[in-house]
Structures are given as structure tokens and as C-alpha cells.
Amino acid sequence: MSQDQFLQTRSHVLNGISAELARAVKYVDFRVTGRRQEGPYWLLSVEVPATARMGLDESLEGASAWWKGPPKGAADVLSVLPEAQQINLRYATGTPPGPSEDIRLYPPQFLEALERLWQDPAWSQRCLEWRDQLERANDHRPAGCPSDGHFSWLRAAQRSSFQLPGWQAGFLWGPPGTGKTRTLGAMLASYLVKFPQSRVLLLSTTNTAVDLALVSVDRALEELESQLPAAREARKRCFRLGNHFVARHYVGREHLIPVKDEELVRALVALEAKRPDPSEVQAYGQWKAAVEALRERMRQHAREILERSRLGALTTALATFWFTELAQFAPFDLVVFDEASQVGQAYALALTPLGRHAVFAGDPEQLAPIVQSGHDDAVEWLGTSMFQYMNDEHGSTCFLDEQSRMAADICKVVSNVFYRGRLRVARDCEKNPDWVHERRLAPVRDLSDRCFTVLPVEASSTWSRNYNGAIRYGTAELIRELVERLVRHVDQDDILVLTPFRAQRVLIRQFLTNAGLKRVGVSTVHRAQGGERHTVIFDPVDGGSDFLKTTDARRLINVALSRAKARLVVLLSPHDRGNSLLDRIANVMVHVPTGVPSIAGFVGLPSFPSCVLGMAVQIGTTAVGEVTQVLDGGAKFEIRDFRTGELRVFLTDFVRRKFGGPS
Template identity: 25%
Template structure:
């Protein structure tokens, strides 16, 4: 009979008790949800006595007839029946997960409502109908400029009868939605910043009835929005911020509000609610004399809030003398290169233009000292021209601009749907804004339709463009006081809208042509570096860029007082530090090869510190391709130098580019004080920079400073390039060419198996520009590793000890990308912090793959993908971690990192985080996480049911992604789609074998039944947070579904329907060659078959019968350890022990456990071989030979087969509900031979 629904208060009481037991690790997935009955009863009694209303609860329970925990678990549907006499309860995991998810939802609603109430305030407003105002917590900064929001349009709102706004409703359109998908689609309609279609239904009045302006708040990251109106009878009903996927109701609990006599209301909103450089609608709904209006204003957050003041460094960089450049050649690519690139044989035509490039091609793309400059210059020209052409393809004509002070916003109109603005434009790129006014009106626009003239204009410098503008004015007429050309800079790109900034105010009521062009200064610095290289001494170039074979040399020796004491136990790190810090002159560039978590940056910082402390004559230049890497090295050095006994008065200078000014809120205060950004940004004079012992800047900034005489001569004795494998050789030369001298030492650190250089020209990348100096040097003979793993320690160190991650996480990317050479040495007490997490099925394997079969979509006018179902799963995990923590221990926001390769996806996730004031949870692309580490990393792969994986196929990107977590890695994606890649397939298989494949069940077509899963064709992941709350028939026992829900006729009908749709196994069976009937004895195939069987029987008689011994494959031997070659005079180095082969974990499920439809159902008695061999349709043919393997299903497979009502569907959650014996309906096993003639196509098990 069907069970009555549980009593709500009983379910709440018992569920809370079970969650407490889960927190104490009494109940967990790792114990298969079993708990000792006696222990459970004792704990429940303690829990009951601890309640303040204990007597009342006992009385209620006695009335209901449920006085013990066993009956309560049964009544509340938290119990799975176990055989009589079993000493354990088994908790129904799905029900407990469902209850936990409900609690998470409740806590999340409380959290959001509390934040919405506490982050807004309306001083001076009069509440309506008894609404109370919160105490004022924030104050407007009176010194801050009040910026007026741009009024758009107004809508006269006609309220619908009986409309009551719910959580999935739109107040503007007076409509509620049934599903979250429809609701989010509707929100996108209002918030799509590419064209704002919702404005078409509104009317623009000559002036708005309310005005909105915003200011910063004092000592806060909140914005204060001031609403002003001249109408004294105005009542504000709603203040709505339109986000990507939802409406954010400001001050919702206190609405509506009367406007006070002053006519002003102030609303305080957390700035993190807004995305930087994204135009967001703000909706004001109000009532005037019974009439409802909706006004839409647009807001764009253009910059981060200012930081607080910090301690002053007495030895700041002097800002009185600024940098002066000696000029930079224009370096315009010749027109012949552009002509060559238009042909299919472009490479042959380019070879005809440059003899060095021709030599490079003839040598099979081998770079030599003779062809280096010509080859790199040609490849740079290819990259330069193709990148410029991509920019020019975005040219916009007849454009009207949305103005926000000095910031401008323009919606892009593209000629093709396959073009993405986000993939081409970047912050900092140049924009030429050309006024189209003229006589005739369209004359300027028509002139700019000529692509050759546009290309010529884009290649001009500042002075040449001004001269071009004067010529245009002469031809089409002057604009009086207006300018013809405005120079602007891109601030950001979102979907198909570009936000730019211009120092001058543009006139209204006119149209413009916009020409985008990349910031070519960096490209020109690279051209200049190649030119300077030809003037550099031949021997210096050979020693640094083309080192010859170097014989083993004695190791550098000396005593070092380490700042980081932990390095002393790491022989590879100590080897690198000694060689760098104690060698007077390195024979070649010293390479520190550091896989993830091996302490590469730690090694470099310690080596620089030792040079700074022990060798005062040295001056050190540190460079990297990214600001993030430079900041990390500089910050670590400043903290180390602060502890040094005797410090130089000017120890370190961090030189920032002007573009860093906008990310000042992400830069540490200490770092700012030792930089050129402690006040307003400035470029310091070269002489001032040379006074500092350690100078840190990016490669591109070093190229800029070199135009003013920076680092020329023997200024710097040691030059470090961090993350050298992420920059092209031309980019590295841009920074180091000016430092080359007979006494200079170059140290390169990086990992060429992580993210590499970013190029926009695919042809330039394929032809060799993507090959880095780091990787090219490793190919030279002096850096080669012998077969036994030894190498020349005088020129390189290969770090192999990982101190970051859990051993299983290290093993994952170690076996995939590093040939098993890495060793896990992280402290277990740190990396095993999450092993007892409620959601983790296997304490020894902290890698989960959550299967989600979502839908991949992209926002309108954007190619960036998103997946709403994966966003929901990501947020489910984040909310569970933030609200419940780990065994009751709260997590910090900084412990969690969320990675997604698609911008649209991580922007939507970031919006969800900001709604809950979780802005300190890092969320971004793989590139943003390079060099970072987090205790918990959650990854959303987005792609689902797409024919290709795009850049998910990139091994370097996947390597970085897998190596970021310290303790826990949660991967979320579509396993069927991702299995197109062998690395993803390996990860999914590992999670399946270790019982950490959770979420939606996944049918693996390539599954090997000889492996651990016992031949099941369907993987049954354990239930997780991503499961829906609503139960359906899939969650029931198949015996219940068939026995209780269907009559015989209905069952036969279902069987016929299922039979008409053949399963994959039946389809495979049909494709096998037909075997002749036993009646056709004269068929050639039968005679041949009988002859083969006679031979087999004769062979069997000659063979002694014995027990069958399974063949166990030998474990794969570990790859040879990498170790330095012993030096002639030094003691031989200790051999690094080989990595032990990790033992595979036994599956958590018992072998005796029966599975029905993939669900364990009670305990099954062991069957003999004879019992499990089902009679087949080919019993008349002896099957001693492997070629005649029985392909029909055995009784074991029948017990596993899907019920009729479940066939052709995804299998249910891994949730047992009983077994066949409970219904006294055991599937029949017949030993009779099959009938000669089939009477029916329907088979009933």
C-alpha cells in the first residue's frame, strides 16, 4: 500500500537531527549511509533531551505512535528497509539530500532578504502603511561628484487584475512565469545591453518625472543613488536593478515610500551588484494621483572605488622628473606582406621577400642565429597585419553614442553572425571617432568605405592623423569649433556593446564613424628589439639565445641564510637557488622548469632575496608578461626584505603602466607605496629607476622604458623572466635585448605545459611565432634530459615536488601531462581538510564530476556561451559550502574559486555571487587563475551536446584548470560531450571507478564490462546537490513501478512499445552475422563450423583441465625520475625515488549487493556459475571457443535490465527502495531449451 505523506513538523525535526549527525560524520556517503541502530537511538535521545520543549515533543510523538527513531525515520521517508536482524539503519540519501537542499534554499532566501534590507536606506522618506525605515548606516561623500544617470523612456503602467508579483515575476510587464528558464529569458529581454528591445514599448517624454544621480559613500564601497522629483504627491513603489538573469529589488521590504518635502530619497546599494563597464537599466516604478508609471534610467559603473590611505614610504619614486622617450620608429609592415597574405601560397611569397625567412623555411622551421631577426620580423608582420584587419572589420558608420560623462557606449552592428567583438577588442585599444558632418552630408562616410584608405589611416601615428583631419576639412568643409577626429580608448567590452572613454566632450545630434585599432606600441617595441639585436655583440647573442653544449660543471657552493626555511628540505629548489645566487657568471640562461605547485615562484623569490642580501654589487631586473605575475613576485620580495638585517634605502621599485590605474582596487597597499602609483600615475625617469636594487615591471613596459635608455650597458647583473613560457620569443626579446652584456645573467622560469602565448593570427602561430624562447631553449642539447632522467644542473633545474594539492589531485594531472614524474609532498592536514565533507562520496578521492545534461546557449548578439543548468549546480555547491561549511566549520570566501572558460558563463555566476555579497569568491576564466590556488575549485565546462569542444580541447588550459585546487575539485559538465576528448574521458572514468561521478546518470557507450562495475552498462552516479527536488517515477523501485502500477494488459502493451524501440544491445545483436539453423545441416557454414569444433575438442583432450586463473596485467612502471647529472668534483646527488604506482581503490558497493535498474536492492545470495548461465538461442552450437561467446543476456543482466516503463530513459538516482523478494515476485529462470518457433515478439521478465 502507498505510504502516507510525512507530518511536516516530524520531517523537519528528524531531518535537522540527521543533518546534525552528518555534520558529526555519523551519517555520510562514505559509510554508504549506514549507521548503527544502538548508536543512533542513543544520539537521538540526547538530541531530544537537548530541546527546550522536550516534554512537548515527546508527547506529540507518543500521540502519533512514533516513540523511537526507527519508526520516525520510516514515517518521514528517511529510511531504507534493511533485512530483519540487521544491526544498522540505512538512511535514504536522496531524501536527506532533498531536505538539505530545502534548508539551503531557506537559508539563501534569508541571507538575500537580510542583505537587501541592510544594504539600502532611504533617509527622510516616509514609509507607507506602517513600513519602518532602517537606521542609516552609510553617508554620501559630499566631496564626490554626483553623476546623473541617463534617462531613457517612460511607460504608463496598467495594472493587471488579480496580479500578485511572485519570485518568478516581472513587475514591469505585470506577468508571472511558470519556470525559471522563462523567467530568466524575460529578464534578458529587459537587460540585454546590445539593443535594449524593451525600450520600444516605452515613450520618451521631453523630461523625466524623476531624476537619478549617484555618488560614492564615505569609507565604503557602496553607491548612494539620489532620487529627485518636483512632484510632492509621488510614491515610490519599486526600485529595480536589471541584472543578467534576475531583477534586484532595492529596499523591497520597505516599499512603498512617500517622497518627503525635500523631494529627495537616497538609496544605498552595494557596488558589487553592478558589473564594471556594463550598461544596466534601473527601473523606478511610482504612483502619482493613482496613476502608475515606470521610468527607465541607465547606469554604468566605470571604475573601481578608491582605496583607503596607507603608510608612506620615505624612499618613494621621484615624480618630479618623468620619463622621456628618444622616439620609436613607426615600423609599418610593407604592403607586399599584405599582398602575400591574400594568396594561398602566402608562405612562399613571404620567403621571397626575406632571405632569412626563406632560410628558416628551408631548414624545416629551425631558428638559427643568422635567421632569427628576419624570421621573427616576418612573423610579427603577419600577426600585425592580420590582427589589424580583424580590428578594421569592426568599423562602425553612422553611429549615435550613449554618453556617461567622459565615458561613451556604442552598440556594435556586425556584418556576420560568426564575428564576436569580445574575441577581438580588448581594454586599452585605440578608437578613432570621426565626425561625419560635411558637404555633401555623406561625403566623409563614403570616403571611409574604401578599405585601403581605412587601413592607411589606421597605420598612421598621432601627428599624421591630425594632418589627415585637416585635409578632410579642406575637402568637405570645416566644422568650426568642432574637431574632425577624436582619440578615445576602450574601457571594456560586453556582449556586442563597447564602452570607451574620450577626454573631450563630443557634440550631440551628429553621427560618427568609429575605427578600432590595436595598441600597436607593443608591436613596435618588438620590432625595435629585433633591430637592436642586430647591433648587439655576436658572442653575447650566442651565449644567451643559442648556447652550445656545456660540459658538467662543479656545483656552486656556499652558506645561505634562507628567508624561507621550508626550502631547505627540497633538493631541487636548493640546487637552483645556489646556482643562481652563488655563481659569478652563468654559462647560459638558467632555466627553472616548475610544474604546478612545485614552488617555482617561491624559488625565484628566494634566489633574488639571496642576491639582494649576500651580494650588494648586484642589480636585479624582474619581468613577466602579466601584471599579476609581477605583483606576486614584488609582494613576496617586499615582505621578505622587511625581515632582512641590513636593507638598502631603495630596495625595490614596481613600475606600473598607465592602464593599471583602473585596477588599483585589486593592488595591495604595500605594493602601491613602492610603485609609481602611490598618487597619480606617472612614468619615472630612467635615472631614478636605476637607483633601486630590484626593479619589477612587465616585458612591454621594459620595452617602452628602453626607448629612453633604460638598462643599457651593464646596469643589471641578473635579469629574471617569470612565466617565460607564456610569452613569445619576440616579447621576451622586447625586455631583455637592452640588458645583454658579457656580464649579464638571464634566468627563465616557467612551464611550457601550461598556458602559452596569445596570438590573434592563426597562420603566424602555425608558422612558428607561438614557439617561446623557453621552449626553444629546452630543445637545445645542453638542456636535454637523458634517458635515466639526469640533466646538466649548471644550466637548469626541474622541480618535481608538489607542495600544493592533495595527492590524488596531483596524480590526475601528473599522469596526464608530466609522465608521472611529480611527487606529492603537501601536508596531509592541509590538503585533506575536505575529506569528510557531506557531499563527497569518497574520502580518499577529492575529485567529483557532476554530470549535467544542460543546454548550451549564447546571449543575443554574442558568441560567448552559457549553460543555465550548470550555473544552478555551481550555486548549489557554493551555497552548501557557505551555509553549512565543513563539519560545521565556516569557510572563507577566499577559499573558493569558480572557473569557467566562457565569459558569459562566469559573468552570470559572478552576478549570483554579488547578489549575496560573496564578491571575494574569485570567479573567472582559466587565464585569470594562472598562478593562483584555492582550497575548493568548482569548474563549469558549459558545452553540452555540441559537435565540437572548441578550446576545451586545449591540453594546456585543462592542465592549469586541474592544478588550481588544494583540497577539493568539483567538475561540472556534460560527460557525453566532454568524452570527445581523451583526457576528459580519463577523468570521468576515474571518478566513476572511485564512486565520485554524481548528478544525472550517464550511459557510457564505450564502457568496458570487465572493469570494476560488474558489467553494468549504465553508470549510476550518487545523488548530489544538483538533483531536482521533485521526485518522479524514476526514483521508485522498478518492482514497485511494475507490480503496483500496471495491469497485465498494460504491461504487455508497454512491452510491445519497448520492443519496437530496440536497445543498443539488440541493435548490436542484429548487426552480427546470421547463424544458420540446426535444420540446415548441409549448409557450408555449418559443415565448416563442425570441423572447427572437432579440432577444438581434440585440443581440449590434450590439455590438462585446471582452475581458471585470471590474468592480472602488470602495473605500469613509473617514468624515470628526473635528476641532475653528477658533477665531476661534487658528491653524487641523491637519486630521486621512483613514484609508487597508486593502488586503485575498491568500489564502495559490496559484491553481494543486487542491482535492479542500477539500484542496489538488498543482499543477494551468491550464485554458482551454472545458475548465472542463461540458456541461449544457440545452445545447439557448442560454445567452447571464444569466437562463439554467448551474447544473450544472463540472469544477472536480466536482474539489472531496465523496467518497461523506464526503457529508453535516463536511469534513476542511485537510491534503493527495497528488493524483489519483498513482493514475492522473483524473475523466472528457466532451464528449458528455447522454443523452436517464436509465438510472440513480447518478452516478459
């Protein structure tokens, strides 16, 4: 990369970060609707203001909470439950606001830390040179690969993933239900055991994702420690960095949480409660210095943990904030990003050169990194992931092709529409009577006896001022009726209703609550990734909207459909089916008739292809579908492929020649 190219590319990255920072909020106010205390924690139900530029999401974990009182106070945001519109606080300096009062949250300013990294000329050049090297030649070092022989449960593709740490950048592509995180845990456990001097940096997007990845590594090491003493030693040196872990994940695994000084966090919260107005220059300067002194003590604690760890796990955002501390212990032998398809390029490239090798684990067909700005540079560098450098036909990519979540018919839809038919039900599941029994369906009125039902609806969406978004009363009512029938056979906790629109989620929740169905899950699709339920109902609400015709919407719909284990119900109006993707999904589920005739029996007829219009035909091994149109006076014909739902056009002369008829 020439100096001019470097400066130009770096300028685009910084422009993208600046554009996103311009969209970022310094604070957001919420109106409290309910308050209760559970031990040392305060649980607040809140309303999201209709005019808010930032909603309630997991990015607010770690935010500072403040209220004006009297008396004014502060707390640390332990966690956020977006679907319940709930904020959970800890270390409160006093009683937080009650109903009809306001609470202010100051989000962590991780983007500013990322900007500082890219402003450093030497480091940013190293990041872009790493990317250039990846594009030129992604080299493989077999000696750097862990052994795949320790885990008998590994499937074939999972086993082949153990080659990924040997590449400069390896890509673990894990579609839904394929056991990506468990595979990653086994891979890293084997790596730590085979290379006892190695050091690994494990990163992910959210605190929960970090917790699950780290616990997966620990479980795999636990599985090995009876036969391999090195596994027992490795378990003692895997640590979680950061204070916002989910404690329930570590029950029985407390060794993963290093002793931390909670008093530092409490002291920081107490200082936040005394935040002076910036116009009071002297007081604000003294306050800022005290805050920075406390943060330096926290960074020192992080350095102490890293010094004795072989695997350190933290969020990508926190890694940018603690970059100086991480860089002191670089190079790590391996930097691993779980849920990497949700990590923006600018974040990933800023951290990857901390290691000699990198593994990116995720699914580029599911949710992409979230970016608020529409600026081209922000979309490119913050809204796309490292998976854009993946070559799925190259040895540096491992596609996990067996899934154990979805019943066969649901898997067929997801596989053919989103994964080119490569995803299938795992062989061990097909032979497992318990797995099969769990996916048997009880008869329910208006629903197919198959795993996938497309329910036609006539209701249209409308914009609601009360709900501040698109809603569809007709489908909300239909969902209530369906759930009332379903709960006779399926537990409420095992039913999930998904919709892309927050307003419709609120409406559906009200309908179900009024019907006494409070335990049924209702969520926007963004919050559902990683979850699964016996029965999933998907309501697109406004399938014809521009929002649902984007690439991001394609990923979102994939997430929605792939949450279902046994039954998937999709509600589609004629307007919804104007969306080519939703129409295609519905078409995939057309039952393929038995005994479909071969096209070879018709190509010799003078009236071909008109004679097969409206018929189901098989075109070799290429396609099975219904002939829907004859085009260009018979020079072409169109079929609706039963396997993929796509409309495909064939040249008549080509088909005649291939299948034996005269041209």
C-alpha cells in the first residue's frame, strides 16, 4: 500500500467514525413507569421517548445513570432488557426515580476510543497493511493448528474447523443451530492444551456473547481435564475482563471471574452523582481529574489480570477502551472474534493486529453490524464485517453444514433461501428418537400438519401515532387466537412471536397480556438472534416497505425463521408477498407433487413449451417446479422452482438440445 493509498483509506475510516459520532447521543432521558428493588439492585421499567434518537438496547450496558432528585443520585447500568423496556441498576447512591419521573443515561463513549486508534498514524497503517496482506495471500501454517481428536462428538465440518487457527485469518461460518459457539469452545480448549505457552484474546459484541463464549471454552477444558493435566492448568488462567458480566453464567465457574475491586466501581458511581455542570470550569476540572484517576486504577487492575492470563475475554468495545493495556501484552498468538459478523470492520481491523493469527466466527447471512449514520464511509467501515473478505470456497473458511435446531421442513426453507441448499439436519438428530419426538406436531385449527405454515391474511398495516410506528391490528388479533389454540399443546414459554417493528411488538404484547398469555415471548427480530423456541410466529406487518427490501432485512428475516424448532407460522398478505423474498419463502413450501414428469417427455412436441404451461416438471437435476410463463413467442419459458422459491428462465432451444428434442 502506497502512502497516498494509506492516507486516503485512513481518511475514509475516520470520516465514517466521525459521521457515526455525529449521530451518537451524549445522553438519553427515559420516563420511569415502574420501580422495584431486588437485593442490591434496582429494576426500572421505562418508556422510550418517541423523539429519542437512541432506543433502549444492550449498548447501554455500562452506562452511567443519573437523576436530578432531590436528592440527586447516580448508579451503574448493570443490564438492559429491551423487550421488557427495563433498566437494571447497581451501586445506586440513593433511591432512583419512581413512576412519572425521569432518569438520564450517559452511554459509554467507545466510538471515541476507536477514533483515537485510527488517528494514530503508525497503528492505523499497521491495521491497513494487515488487511492488504489478507487480500494478497491468506497464508496457512499447519503447525499452528490444534488437535481435533479430543472430542468424539464433533461432526465432520466442526472437526475441520480446527484448521482455522493456522491461517492468518480463518472464518468459521456457523448458520443457526450448527453449534458454532460450542465448536469454538472446543477449538480454543484444544489450542490452549496443545500450545501451553500460547495466549489468546477472545472478543465478542455483547457482554452476554462474551460470557457464553468463555463458558464454552471452560466446559471444553473441563471435559478434557480428567485425561489431560494441561487442561486443568489452562482452566486456572482463563479470565473474564470487565465488570458487566452476567453472574448466572458463572455459577460453578467462579474461577473465570478474577477478584475485582467493586469499591472502584462504587467510587466511580458516587463521583457520577456529583457531576458538576461543565460551565463550572474549576469544579468540573477537579471532578474530571478524579474520574480519570479512578479509571486509571481500573486499567491497572486489567493489566494485572492480563499478566497472569492465557485467555482473556472481553467485548470489542471495551477492548478499544483498554487498548493500551492489551497492546502491552501483544502479540497474542490468536485473536478470536465470536459473533464477528456483527463487528464493524473498523473495530475488527483496529484489534486484529494485536495477534499473530485471527479467527472470525459468525454468520454473514444473519444480523450485520448496527450503524446509525447513512454516510457512505460509516456504512462501509462500521456497517460491514470482516466476512466480506471471506472466500467460502477457500480452505480458510469452514462452513458448518449440519444443524440440530430446525425440523426438516423449516431447515429446507432456511437452507434453500439463505444458504444455497448447503444446510441440512444433522445425521445424529435424524436418528435420535427424542429429537424427532420433540418436533412432532399436535393438530391445531388453521395450521398445517407440516412444520411450516404460510397463513394468508387480508389485513393491512397502518401508521399509529399512539404506538409511534407501523402496526397491523388484524394480525395482532389473529396471533392472539392462534396462541390461544397453541397453548393447549405447547407451553407458553416455548412460543415466540417475532416482528420487525417495535410498535407491532407492543401491540401484540398487549393483546396477549389481555388474554392472560403473559409468558409467551414477543420480540423484535433484532433481539431474537441466538434464541430458539418450539413454535415461532412471524408477522412482517408491512412486507412491501422499503425497509424490508434491503440486504439487512434479508438477514433479519433469516433470523426470524431460523428460531423455530418444530413449527413456523408466517403471516402474509398480498401486499407482503409483493416483497420478492417473502414471496419466494412462501413458494418454497409449495408441496412438491410426487411423480413429477421429466421435461424430456415434452421437448419433442411441436407445441413445446406452451404444452407444459401450468404443469409441474423436472428439468434434469437442475430444477423441479411449475411452468408459469412462456416468453418471447416461445423462445424462453419461466418456472417457479419448488426448492428455492425462485423464478427461473430457461432457453427453449437449450432445453430441447439437452433433453433430446429437435431444435
